[in-house]
Amino acid sequence: MTESNGSDAPDRADHQTERVEQGAGMPDWEKRFRAPRVSLPDWAEDAPDRSLFVSNATGTYELxxxxxxxxEQRQVTDRPNGTTDGMLSPDGEWIWWFDDxxxxxxxxxxxxxxxxxxxxxxxxxxxxxxxxxxxxxRDGRTAVVGRSTDEDGTTIHLARTGEAPVELYRHRESAxxxxxxxDGSLIAVEHTExxxxxxxALRVMRPDGTxxxxxxxxxxxxxxxxxxxxxxxxxxxxTRLLIGHQRRGRWEPLVWDVATGEETDLALDLPGDVSAEWYPDGTGLLIAHGFEARGELFRYDLTERRLEEIPTPRGAVSGATARPDGSVEYLWSSAAQPPAVRSTAGGVVLDPPGMKSPGSVPVExxxxxxxxxxIHAxxxxxxxxxxxxxTVFDIHGGPTWHDSDSFAAGPAAWVDHGYAVVRVNYRGSTGYGRAWTDALKHRVGLIELEDIAAVRAWAITSGLADPARLILTGGSWGGYLTLLxxxxxxxxxxxGIAAVPVADYVTAYHDExxxxxxxxxxxxxxxxxxxxERFEASSPITYVDQVKAPVYISAGVNDPRCPIQQIENYVKRLESRNAVHEVYRYDAGHGSLVVDERIKQIRLELDFASRHLPA
Structure with missing residues (x-):
């Protein structure tokens, strides 16, 4: 067994030197991680020229x-492990960010x-x-803050500048x-009481909690x-509230007037999941449609009840927002082309300076x-x-998530090294209807693996995959499915290569x-x-003595989602059998926002595969 504590991670000053050199001599797979990228900018409702976005320009994702x-662009946060959770106040005066x-x-x-x-x-x-x-x-002094703790469950507070916070809501279940x-007179809450x-379910309250x-x-x-x-x-x-519902077996939007109770069902003739947001004047909706791993945009006119397509290239739309001038900005990419923030007004909205990311190969x-x-793969x-x-079976996390035709540096790195990559939208994935997403209850993990096994069989019989050189990998829920x-x-x-996995389900439950x-x-x-019996059947540690393949595990020592102790329990069982395995622990939570750290992890995974996969 080999273990590392991450103390040899590259210094940030070294990273800056590499950026100045614009990636000279650097392999393409590493350039994809290092190339500066930006999120879709959020903008202030009452000051639309003021925006907030996330970028890795310094080598760490910050606001x-x-x-x-x-x-003018200005870096707002600067923390060793990065910051991505932030919000711009409607008046454009304040940037809120979460400090963990x-x-x-x-x-x-x-x-x-x-x-x-x-x-x-x-x-x-x-x-x-x-x-x-x-x-x-919009008054610049009012906030509604949701909190979750092990002791209190979920609480929601009204916080006003200069006043003590007032508790509006409390329940043991998540909300x-x-x-x-x-106008600040209504507060919408999602709850699972x-x-x-x-x-x-949804509840709308007044600021006094009624x-x-x-x-x-x-x-x-x-x-x-x-x-x-x-x-x-x-x-x-x-008093209209735009909500999403699943009454016809998929996500769709409707408009609910919370004062009168009237519901306006849009009944859009689109086959996949549909989300929406308001145009700034409230007369229309920006419709985001996801279907079979790809996305597209529409404008829905609420007066004429008419749907109009907004042309976008074939690929994935990761986010979109309608601007006051009626234009739409959206973050687009495909498996072959790196992400860019585009506008229907023409061109790229926000193009970070520095090294450009190489492309990759398209998906089939x-x-x-x-x-x-x-099953879609x-x-x-x-x-x-x-x-x-x-062939690498790269399994997505979630489980309520899905792989799409979007740019991903991790799979592209494997392709660069001669591997085929297969990504499976197993039962439990979003984007294929409510029944598909909800199918994994009670036989958790085992159902997803049945779907992965079916795609594995296809990969072999089709001639794509060498059955003696199949790697199962993933992060978070994908890491859990890898160990299981x-x-x-x-x-x-x-x-098997598992990143931040669930390894011992019972211990994970008690610690998460x-x-x-x-x-x-x-x-x-x-x-x-x-x-x-269900936790035992769905826990990787139940089957650890049956593991034959070499195992690589990486884990963040501060992870609240897949805590470190349950991984240590699994590793001790591997050690007791002298099973071939390596463990890498790093000082972060559920993954890392530091580019150098992410590159190091990919390099360690590629190296493990080169040493242990049959020639």
Whole structure:
């Protein structure tokens, strides 16, 4: 066994030198990580020239302020482990950002003037917690702050500058702040008081905590339907709330007038999941449609009830926002082309200086018949290569997430080294309807692995994959499925590479953040004490003695989602068998926001594969 504590991570000054040299002599896979990139800019509702975005320009993902009128950009945060959780106040005066400790996601909100200056505690009187949503008022002094702790469950507070925070909501089950209305008179909350953490109900309250309206599609039955808050209408005195629902088996938007109870169902004729946000004048909706791993945009006119397509290239739209002039800015990429913030007004909106990311190869769509229906997989392989190839099954996290035709530096690195990469949108993934997402309950992990096994069989029979050189890998839930797959399918895989995984489900449950405990109770139907047989059947440590393949594990020592102790329990079992394995621990939480650290992790994974995969 080999272990490392991460003390040899490159210095940030070395990284700056490499950027100046613009990647001279650097392999393409590393350039994809180092090349500066930016998020979709958020803009202030009442000061639209003021924007906030995230960038890795310094080698660590941090928040940046951007004054569009002057073109000035300014780095707002500067922390060793990075910062991505921030919000711009509607008046454009303040930037709120979440301050945790070394990636543990437990901390407090701080704020800084848009023009710069010292940080200050944003909501004095609120103790550190896990964040559970945030909404900022247009008056510049009001905030609705959601908090989650192991002791209190979820609490929601009204915080006003110069006043003590007032508790509006408290419940043991998970909940979160949805939105604050344009005039500050209404607060929307998503909650799971019914006990199903996968399907929220909605409550709208006044700032004094009294209830205005409720909407609950869960109905307490066997078929739970979820709701989500998409935002209040951006118009003074308007009581319309845009929400998402699953009443027809997929996510769709509707407009709910919380004052009258009237619901305006859009009934859009689009086959996949649909989300939406308001145009700034409240007369239309920006529709985001995701279907079969790709995205597209539309404008919906609420008066004429007409849908109009907004042309975008084929690929993935990771976010979009409508500007006051009617243009739409969106973050687009494909597996072959790096991300860019584009505008319907023409051109790239925000193009960071410095080294440009190389592209990669496009994905091929594959559909495989599985035990629960057709499974969609995305395949990449080196240009011109013919099989059978060493093949990496790169399994996404979540589980309520999905792989898409978007740019991803990790899979591209494997392709550069001669591997085919297969990504599987197994049952539990989003984007293929509610039944597909909800299918993994109670037989957690085992259902997903049935789908992965079906795609594995296709990869071999199609001639793509060499059955003796198959790697199972993933991060978070993908790391969990990797360890579970190595134990339950020991002859199927030549190697496993698991990043920040669940390894011992019972210990993970007791040590993880409260919101994830609620999710696990939903997925497995109870606590480890209530349904011990389900936790045992779904836990990788149950099958650790059956693992035959070499195992590589990386973990953040401050991770609140997949805590370190449960990984140590699994590693000790590997050690007791003298199983071939290596462990890399690093000083961060659930993954890293530091580019050097991420590159190091990929380099270690590639090296492990080169040493242990059969020639």
């Amino acid at each position: 940046y302020a951007w004054d569009r009128a002057t073109g 400790k070394d990636g543990d996601e437990f901390g407090v909100w701080r704020r800084q003037r848009f023009s710069g200056g010292e940080d200050e505690l944003a909501a004095p009187g609120l103790d550190p917690s896990y964040p559970a949503g945030l909404a900022l008022g 979160g702040v949805g939105d604050l209305s344009h 019914h006990g199903d953490a996968m399907h929220s 209830t205005v309206a409720e909407l609950d599609d869960t109905r307490g039955g066997t078929e739970e339907l979820g709701l989500e808050v998409l935002g209040f209408a951006p118009v003074e005195g308007d 769509d594959v559909w495989v018949e599985g035990p629960g229906g057709r 995305l395949v990449q392989k080196p240009a011109g290569a013919t099989g059978p190839l060493p 797959g190595l134990g339950t399918q020991p002859d199927a895989w030549a190697m 953040m409260e919101a994830l405990k609620a999710m696990d109770r939903t997925l497995l139907g109870g606590t480890p004490e209530e349904v011990p």
